[in-house]
């Protein structure tokens with residue numbers, strides 16, 4: 001029988017961690033997530049079922065440590081030349097079980113990309129923050145706080161808006177930053193966050209890249225308030241809420257790199273966000289394949305399995321084709337991340353634009369295919385018991401976040417066609 | 423008030439009744455549902471059931487298509503297809519699941535109550551429920567899931583039928599149904615198939631556990647088994663393929679109209695967003711951006727064309743003297759095509775509206791995502807599109823083995 005492992009990926013450049021990590025995560029998913037995930041939607045607020053699974057994955061198996069240097073208790077992925085391909089596999093495997101968990105888990109590393117990745121490791125901050133994640137078997141969450149009430153897309157739309165709409169301010173007062181502002185929606189907010197990476201401006205309204213600041217804020221710093229989680233269409237395992245920063249004071253060296261460099265390396269954060277998004281989509285779609293395979297083999301039409309009906313098989317083929325290509329494209333992009341010597345720095349506009357292209361393509365394919373898969377299943381397509389509808393609800397947000405599809409389109413057109421005013 | 427007047431429909435087909443009913447229902451949707459849903463979310467007990475009771479019993483839509491001589495309002499002519507479509511649009515604007523409940527009831531009522539072919543005994547049997555001031559007439563259609571065999575069989579027994587089915591899946595409303603409309607293959611009858619109205623409290627009806635589903639919170643969905651359920655002869659509400667097809671054609675019309683109503687709401691939520699959101703950081707009102715305006719235009723197009731199609735389907739069903747009986751093969755295929763087309767439009771439109779609203783579209787607070795889930799769930803009641811296409815090809819290309 002065919003399995004998800006028959007979907008293609010470029011075997012010649014998988015990370016050395018691929019096999020062991022893939023196996024560990026798959027076992028974890030089978031034991032701690034898949035048997036319970038049909039009740040996750042009702043657990044969106046309390047995470048009574050979800051939290052124990054996070055504890056095993058992140059705290060006990062220790063996967064929340066992977067990005068930090070080995071001597072600080074991490075696994076050294078930030079120093080390796082396979083951070084892209086290794087983390088792609090991790091995200092894909094977790095998302096096969098639950099893409100909301102994959103997002104929450106993946107976003108732990110998202111702000112840490114700023115300080116843990118070569119060639120721009122900030123050793124001081126690594127030393128400062130590693131204990132939060134490495135000296136515990138409890139799950140610890142980080143969040144990347146970009147989006148603000150007036151709009152998320154604008155904040156990511158650096159080329160045109162140039163950070164001028166950021167309203168969260170950072171003012172240097174002696175050797176401390178004083179932060180004020182209101183963020184919303186970051187993954188791992190809603191009360192669970194331990195460490196925020198906060199997108200701020202040092203000069204509101206400015207279009208100068210030097211005024212873009214990325215500053216770390218431990219969640220227990222006085223003046224930080226996290227609101228309760230929002231109720232959403234899906235992705236119950238990811239908590240999102242409001243965060244208010246009121247005269248929050250952190251040491252001056254909590255700014256990731258300083259003027260100019262914060263924005264430069266923040267674009268690498270966007271690159272990783274796009275790669276992660278493709279992995280979430282690819283992993284969840286592999287599970288859709290598994291569930292659909294079972295359904296169309298068991299359900300009959302005119303005395304034969306549904307999959308033996310030519311017209312149905314045509315749709316099944318389209319779905320399998322897309323999953324295979326999403327996987328190939330996802331690993332290809334991860335490989336581009338791993339080989340800046342060949343593909344250029346991860347923060348280059350070219351890398352960002354191509355990541356956006358692959359991300360919105362993968363999302364569009366997945367959403368359309370999920371709709372068709374549900375359709376083939378007739379009324380069962382809407383049953384939680386068949387899991388496909390869960391993935392349909394969950395993956396919709398992957399298409400909408402990080403500035404939405406139109407920002408992706410604008411950036412892709414901008415890079416390939418050298419548009420100047422978009 | 424809503425924006426539905428923006429969307430074209432052939433006005434000459436809408437009479438006084440359609441217009442005044444639409445206005446009443448627009449108000450009902452706003453006061454009974456929209457004003458309360460931020461607080462009550464999708465609660466069946468606190469929001470949906472009370473709204474349904476008001477609609478079905480107090481406003482009396484449960485009796486709209488019922489013959490006067492059986493205690494109804496007497497709108498039981500084929501032209502009621504237009505009344506039904508116009509009502510369902512407005513009800514679905516408030517809640518798609520409630521509108522679907524009404525569509526299922528209309529499909530059953532037209533089977534027995536159409537002027538000129540009123541099945542008086544069936545009406546008498548059903549009148550205590552449909553004419554009730556207290557009991558909701560929620561009809562759960564049990565139709566073939568993959569357009570193949572009926573899910574149930576009925577054997578002719580003395581004075582009636584004995585219905586059998588194991589773990590059948592209604593199109594909707596298994597758990598809260600008061601009546602099942604079960605398409606059965608018939609044994610011991612001249613007809614190969616028929617639709618039997620099975621009261622939910624009949625002996626031998628066993629409802630399974632409610633299922634968690636994507637949307638349509640008004641539909642308490644569950645599998646249902648029928649074990650030697652005795653049904654009086656009069657409750658064979660449709661006999662033979664043509665009458666069964668008429669039931670399906672009305673149901674497809676209902677699904678179409680529900681989708682249009684859902685799109686009205688999605689449009690209104692999006693319009694408000696477009697008027698008030700600013701992007702690109704330069705006082706650039708959302709709707710004035712060419713890239714987003716082009717997607718918003720697609721949404722408006724889907725709503726407009728879907729409404730025109732739905733009204734045309736209603737018109738065809740309302741004029742059997744021109745288009746033939748509702749249950750003709752041609753009309754069923756037309757209904758099937760239109761329902762799939764409109765459901766796909768609704769799926770696209772709600773997807774696109776969500777794209778425009780990003781995280782707000784995904785948050786329950788903005789209410790858009792519920793229409794997106796509802797529309798998708800409703801679409802699945804039509805069965806797989808790939809198999810429906812076989813019916814279309816059979817008709818247009820005279821394919822015989824599909």
Ligand SMILES: Cc1cc2nc3c(=O)[nH]c(=O)nc-3n(C[C@H](O)[C@H](O)[C@H](O)COP(=O)(O)OP(=O)(O)OC[C@H]3O[C@@H](n4cnc5c(N)ncnc54)[C@H](O)[C@@H]3O)c2cc1C
Pocket residue numbers: 107143144145146147148149150151152153154157184185186187235238240397400401402403404405406407410699701702711713714777778779780781782784
């Ligand atoms: C589950 C979930 C997880 C999230 N995780 C995070 C996170 O970890 N960190 C974080 O900071 N945020 C996060 N977000 C927020 C998310 O990234 C934003 O919602 C997204 O960036 C869009 O911003 P917005 O919702 O404010 O919509 P807007 O910025 O108002 O954009 C709405 C829509 O407008 C269109 N648009 C915007 N700008 C343009 C333009 N210039 N040209 C053309 N069209 C345009 C797009 O279609 C876009 O989808 C998350 C949201 C969810 C639901």
